[in-house]
Amino acid sequence: MLVLRKMSEVKQKVAEWKSSGKTIGFVPTMGALHQGHLSLIEASKTHTDYTVCSIFVNPTQFNNPTDLSRYPKTPEADMILLEAAQCDLLYIPDVSDVYPKPSTAIFNFGYLESILEGEHRPGHFNGVGQVVSILFHGILPDKAFFGSKDYQQVMIIKSLVRQLHLPVEVVSCPIKRENDGLAMSSRNTLLTSEERKIASLIPKLMQAANDIVISDGIDAAKEYVNHRIEEQPLMKLDYFEVCDADSLNILSEYNQKRPSVSLIAVFVGKIRLIDNWMIT
Numbered sequence: 001m002l003v004l005r006k007m008s009e010v011k012q013k014v015a016e017w018k019s020s021g022k023t024i025g026f027v028p029t030m031g032a033l034h035q036g037h038l039s040l041i042e043a044s045k046t047h048t049d050y051t052v053c054s055i056f057v058n059p060t061q062f063n064n065p066t067d068l069s070r071y072p073k074t075p076e077a078d079m080i081l082l083e084a085a086q087c088d089l090l091y092i093p094d095v096s097d098v099y100p101k102p103s104t105a106i107f108n109f110g111y112l113e114s115i116l117e118g119e120h121r122p123g124h125f126n127g128v129g130q131v132v133s134i135l136f137h138g139i140l141p142d143k144a145f146f147g148s149k150d151y152q153q154v155m156i157i158k159s160l161v162r163q164l165h166l167p168v169e170v171v172s173c174p175i176k177r178e179n180d181g182l183a184m185s186s187r188n189t190l191l192t193s194e195e196r197k198i199a200s201l202i203p204k205l206m207q208a209a210n211d212i213v214i215s216d217g218i219d220a221a222k223e224y225v226n227h228r229i230e231e232q233p234l235m236k237l238d239y240f241e242v243c244d245a246d247s248l249n250i251l252s253e254y255n256q257k258r259p260s261v262s263l264i265a266v267f268v269g270k271i272r273l274i275d276n277w278m279i280t
């Protein structure tokens with residue numbers, strides 16, 4: 001695996017590959033890699049000829065400075081995992097390579113950035129737009145692979161690609177979960193062992209809420225989730241909503257003819273975790 005720290009070098013290598021008619025897959029990450037990330041590398045390897053991964057903790061998408069400073073960093077372990085996964089190129093830059101000057105780009109994601117993560121993390125999606133547009137413009141991958149764990153983010157990236165007319169296919173991949181159902185996340189490593197045990201309640205609540213949405217409706221499911229989280233002194237609910245799976249419109253009534261998804265953000269101690277669940 002090639003490990004490059006400069007976008008100019010990445011561009012050169014990718015151009016070389018492209019000139020021999022090969023396709024490029026791209027997996028952007030913030031590192032502290034787990035099986036969720038590796039499933040994206042695997043998808044990229046299946047669908048393209050060369051796989052580029054980036055590890056960059058993008059400061060502009062953090063609306064909370066403490067979240068940024070405590071974000072886990074494990075570059076050595078990450079490189080071993082990526083090497084074993086047969087990733088072809090790792091781009092692991094400093095902030096100054098991605099942002100030679102601070103980005104002034106402002107995106108308009110409309111309704112999509114006014115709800116859920118957009119509402120609860122002001123500026124977050126603009127920062128995501130800044131870094132992903134820089135990475136896409138530099139690397140110009142044929143396909144880019146994202147996890148549906150960040151359901152709203154995938155929709156934001158699709159909107160970004162449409163707005164900028166980028167020739168990149170955005171591929172959404174399934175959520176990887178731990179044995180107890182907790183969605184894998186780099187932030188899980190920041191939980192104490194007690195918090196980690198309690199966090200396994202999240203997928204259980206999502207599963208139970210799924211059944212309540214179908215049997216008793218969305219309000220009943222919300223009440224249930226609220227109540228169950230209030231019982232937990234170490235947990236605090238940021239939001240729980242049921243949305244139209246295509247538009248992300250927040251629903252008050254469930255229509256079984258339309259695909260719907262429930263989305264949650266919850267603090268476990270000081271760590272904020274997100275998850276989502278297709279209603280079936």
Ligand code: AMP
Binds near residue numbers: 145146173174186
């Ligand atoms: P991050 O490093 O958290 O920015 O995530 C990088 C990419 O990995 C994003 O596209 C995430 O949606 C994806 N990802 C994170 N966790 C998971 C998971 N548990 N399953 C699948 N993809 C994931």
